[in-house]
Amino acid sequence: MLGWAITFFIIAIIAAIFGFGGIAGAATGIAQFLFFVFVALLVISLIANAVRGKSPKV
Template sequence: MLKWALIFAVIAVIAGLLGFTGIAAGAAVIAKFLFVLFLILCVVFLVLGFVVTKKIVD
């Protein structure tokens, strides 16, 4: 998912440099959404990992 966020960020930068502002804005929105989704899932799985590890160890 982080890979796709970076791909859309690069597309947004390239489109912005070439003057395609509509495409750049759309790609930037998609990149931001995917990055936030990645961060949320990363935190959720990190917390789940600690909870499961604690239950296994105890």
């Protein structure tokens, strides 16, 4: 999911360079939403692992 956020961020930067404001704004919004979803899932995963008492496998 972080990969999708990065992809939309790159699309937003390229669209902004070429002057496509609407597309750049939409891609930025999608990237920001996906980033925060990724962070929320990360925090939930860390809390769940802490409650279970298991360390993450590396």
